[in-house]
Amino acid sequence: xxxxxxxxxxxxxxxxxxxxxxxxxxxxxxxxxIVDICHTIKPQNIFQAAFLLDTVYRYFPAxxxxxxxVDPGVGTxxxxxxxxxxxxxxxxxxxGVLSYVxxxxxxIYPAGELKTVAIxxxxxxLSPVSTTFHGRDIFAPVAAxxxxxxxxxxxxxPIPSLVSFPIPKPQxxxxxxxxxxxxxxxxxxxxxTNIIAADLPEEExxxxxxxxxxxxxxxxxxxxxxxxxxxxxxxxxxxxxxxxNAAESRNVSVEIRQSM
Amino acid sequence: xxxxxxxxxxxxxxxxxxxxxxxxxxxxxxxxxIVDICHTIKPQNIFQAAFLLDTVYRYFPAxxxxxxxVDPGVGTxxxxxxxxxxxxxxxxxxxGVLSYVxxxxxxIYPAGELKTVAIxxxxxxLSPVSTTFHGRDIFAPVAAxxxxxxxxxxxxxPIPSLVSFPIPKPQxxxxxxxxxxxxxxxxxxxxxTNIIAADLPEEExxxxxxxxxxxxxxxxxxxxxxxxxxxxxxxxxxxxxxxxNAAESRNVSVEIRQSM
Amino acid sequence: xxxxxxxxxxxxxxxxxxxxxxxxxxxxxxxxxIVDICHTIKPQNIFQAAFLLDTVYRYFPAxxxxxxxVDPGVGTxxxxxxxxxxxxxxxxxxxGVLSYVxxxxxxIYPAGELKTVAIxxxxxxLSPVSTTFHGRDIFAPVAAxxxxxxxxxxxxxPIPSLVSFPIPKPQxxxxxxxxxxxxxxxxxxxxxTNIIAADLPEEExxxxxxxxxxxxxxxxxxxxxxxxxxxxxxxxxxxxxxxxNAAESRNVSVEIRQSM
Numbered sequence: 001x002x003x004x005x006x007x008x009x010x011x012x013x014x015x016x017x018x019x020x021x022x023x024x025x026x027x028x029x030x031x032x033x034i035v036d037i038c039h040t041i042k043p044q045n046i047f048q049a050a051f052l053l054d055t056v057y058r059y060f061p062a063x064x065x066x067x068x069x070v071d072p073g074v075g076t077x078x079x080x081x082x083x084x085x086x087x088x089x090x091x092x093x094x095x096g097v098l099s100y101v102x103x104x105x106x107x108i109y110p111a112g113e114l115k116t117v118a119i120x121x122x123x124x125x126l127s128p129v130s131t132t133f134h135g136r137d138i139f140a141p142v143a144a145x146x147x148x149x150x151x152x153x154x155x156x157x158p159i160p161s162l163v164s165f166p167i168p169k170p171q172x173x174x175x176x177x178x179x180x181x182x183x184x185x186x187x188x189x190x191x192x193t194n195i196i197a198a199d200l201p202e203e204e205x206x207x208x209x210x211x212x213x214x215x216x217x218x219x220x221x222x223x224x225x226x227x228x229x230x231x232x233x234x235x236x237x238x239x240x241x242x243x244x245n246a247a248e249s250r251n252v253s254v255e256i257r258q259s260m
Numbered sequence: 261x262x263x264x265x266x267x268x269x270x271x272x273x274x275x276x277x278x279x280x281x282x283x284x285x286x287x288x289x290x291x292x293x294i295v296d297i298c299h300t301i302k303p304q305n306i307f308q309a310a311f312l313l314d315t316v317y318r319y320f321p322a323x324x325x326x327x328x329x330v331d332p333g334v335g336t337x338x339x340x341x342x343x344x345x346x347x348x349x350x351x352x353x354x355x356g357v358l359s360y361v362x363x364x365x366x367x368i369y370p371a372g373e374l375k376t377v378a379i380x381x382x383x384x385x386l387s388p389v390s391t392t393f394h395g396r397d398i399f400a401p402v403a404a405x406x407x408x409x410x411x412x413x414x415x416x417x418p419i420p421s422l423v424s425f426p427i428p429k430p431q432x433x434x435x436x437x438x439x440x441x442x443x444x445x446x447x448x449x450x451x452x453t454n455i456i457a458a459d460l461p462e463e464e465x466x467x468x469x470x471x472x473x474x475x476x477x478x479x480x481x482x483x484x485x486x487x488x489x490x491x492x493x494x495x496x497x498x499x500x501x502x503x504x505n506a507a508e509s510r511n512v513s514v515e516i517r518q519s520m
Numbered sequence: 521x522x523x524x525x526x527x528x529x530x531x532x533x534x535x536x537x538x539x540x541x542x543x544x545x546x547x548x549x550x551x552x553x554i555v556d557i558c559h560t561i562k563p564q565n566i567f568q569a570a571f572l573l574d575t576v577y578r579y580f581p582a583x584x585x586x587x588x589x590v591d592p593g594v595g596t597x598x599x600x601x602x603x604x605x606x607x608x609x610x611x612x613x614x615x616g617v618l619s620y621v622x623x624x625x626x627x628i629y630p631a632g633e634l635k636t637v638a639i640x641x642x643x644x645x646l647s648p649v650s651t652t653f654h655g656r657d658i659f660a661p662v663a664a665x666x667x668x669x670x671x672x673x674x675x676x677x678p679i680p681s682l683v684s685f686p687i688p689k690p691q692x693x694x695x696x697x698x699x700x701x702x703x704x705x706x707x708x709x710x711x712x713t714n715i716i717a718a719d720l721p722e723e724e725x726x727x728x729x730x731x732x733x734x735x736x737x738x739x740x741x742x743x744x745x746x747x748x749x750x751x752x753x754x755x756x757x758x759x760x761x762x763x764x765n766a767a768e769s770r771n772v773s774v775e776i777r778q779s780m
Contacts, residue, residue: 012447060543075480133493187532220595233653272707335740393753
């Protein structure tokens with residue numbers, strides 16, 4: 001039994017797609033709590049969805065079911081899957097949106113604890129299944145039945161591995177410097193990199209970004225001036241500007257699809 | 261007793277209007293689940309609200325109360341109404357937002373099962389009632405008391421009919437072709453028409469849109485190239501582009517208010 | 521015990537910050553209802569957050585916990601506080617976001633009923649506490665424990681006063697006119713002033729705005745023509761245009777940060 005289903009989609013908030021999925025879920029499990037993570041993932045951008053999911057899922061209680069529907073291949077041969085870690089369920093298309101979960105460095109799964117199933121049993125689907133909205137017809141009812149305690153093996157057969165894309169990692173250079181990438185820009189314009197605290201040396205740090213140099217790390221956004229660097233809330237090195245939008249003032253944008 | 265109240269409004273998400281209505285509802289029925297359908301209906305656009313409602317309400321469990329507050333006539337003589345079908349409640353201004361529900365082809369109501377009440381009993385309203393925010397002062401408390409099991413007749417007198425606008429229907433032309441209209445463009449840029457699957461012939465289909473021809477139907481968004489046509493998740497013919505925004509690439513926009 | 525926690529933030533809906541806080545809350549109190557008030561407060565704009573909060577909190581049931589995270593000083597020496605009125609809890613940074621609550625004219629608190637605590641007991645925080653996301657690490661868990669019935673004094677020591685900014689009030693002029701300011705523009709383009717109904721004389725009213733004159737008050741948005749004035753749903757004088765956006769058609773904008 002799970003108390004919470006979270007939703008991460010690229011469905012936007014202008015249509016009724018998200019509401020429709022919630023109706024389906026509540027028709028099956030009226031007691032489950034549904035929490036929106038984000039519905040404004042850029043259309044079809046599995047990289048952005050995978051990153052965002054990585055920043056949030058650890059903060060939910062054990063047993064939470066995370067449903068991710070960013071699904072450019074809906075209706076094609078791509079699989080729909082359930083991934084179960086020791087504490088958490090993920091229900092998603094098998095297209096890479098779970099790449100960060102699988103790659104995660106701080107969560108070494110004990111052997112046998114990572115279970116993966118390809119969803120194939122239509123008993124848990126809406127009927128008929130459309131070819132364009134598996135969020136409504138497959139993922140929502142499967143997540144709802146999962147929240148009721150239906151066993152993993154009832155949904156389909158185990159599969160040995162999931163589709164995964166390589167997570168961009170910072171590179172150690174010859175001059176003992178480290179080159180990372182900006183992997184996300186948040187609403188505040190903070191530039192979030194793929195460099196984590198553990199990557200950084202103990203001694204003095206000099207950060208080059210574009211034509212700017214930043215000396216040392218700040219501890220808060222209210223520190224420092226033009227540009228500052230700090231370890232942000234997801235443990236990653238961020239570049240920011242005090243009470244302003246660093247991305248806009250520096251004219252930085254990230255095309256995550258390309259950079260990966 | 262109803263477990264779920266859904267909200268469809270043009271209140272946006274920048275103000276606290278939606279939150280205010282939720283506070284009112286939870287003050288009356290702390291146990292009801294409130295589900296947002298959409299709050300970004302274009303201001304005063306009852307046509308868009310009516311269409312969106314049509315795509316979503318069937319997916320909610322029996323007994324659900326759908327509250328729609330797109331209400332350009334708030335504070336005037338327009339009525340506030342409750343419509344009860346065999347399974348579903350609608351609470352809304354009597355201005356046409358329920359037109360699709362009333363017109364719906366796949367839901368012929370048995371005689372006597374469609375009940376309509378004009379809300380007139382101030383016992384269930386906030387006091388004093390503002391002239392500008394009946395969502396907070398009338399619709400929210402009425403929906404909340406309805407969810408507690410208050411009988412329909414306690415809210416006001418039955419009325420014989422509701423305000424309804426004509427639903428645009430596809431036209432059969434002399435040359436045995438069918439002319440439909442685009443009635444909605446979704447977040448993905450898919451052009452959703454008012455032609456439903458049952459309108460289409462069994463034999464080969466040729467679709468003309470703007471200066472383009474599309475031969476036959478695709479089954480998924482990943483099929484085909486420049487432009488494709490398929491039956492979308494609401495059973496309507498859609499024009500789409502694989503992993504791209506057909507509306508933007510074709511420079512199509514819909515002014516629903518005008519086209520109706 | 522509280523049934524409801526509301527959230528007002530400048531976190532936007534593009535990132536997973538809001539979802540993360542909900543995960544933390546539900547991990548501590550799985551039964552509490554979480555209601556979004558607004559997450560699109562302009563980044564760091566405590567004035568806008570304070571105003572919006574003022575329009576909404578009275579409509580929630582007694583015992584509701586309002587959590588506000590608009591927090592440009594996160595990680596600095598600014599305090600995190602709990603304010604308890606006779607019926608309502610507020611959990612927020614001590615930076616002025618509670619100014620309207622403290623100033624409110626229609627809610628004179630009996631002596632001793634207003635309790636204020638500076639949050640200092642790390643037993644109720646996530647560990648380690650980041651310097652950049654106290655919404656997740658401090659405010660969310662404190663609100664959740666508060667909803668479970670934890671006593672105010674367990675979170676920290678009482679403090680005598682909170683940071684507060686002066687609320688802009690309308691000015692009485694020599695010629696017996698009243699000069700107010702526009703303090704908010706809502707989604708419909710209605711211009712909401714700081715003049716409340718009680719400020720207005722009984723006799724005939726003439727309103728000057730920009731180079732326009734409006735004679736008398738309308739009672740609904742559907743009244744009148746080019747520009748109309750009415751008492752809006754928060755009890756404040758509003759300037760509006762029938763079924764159109766007065767702010768856009770009059771080219772009015774409000775920079776709340778400056779005007780205060």
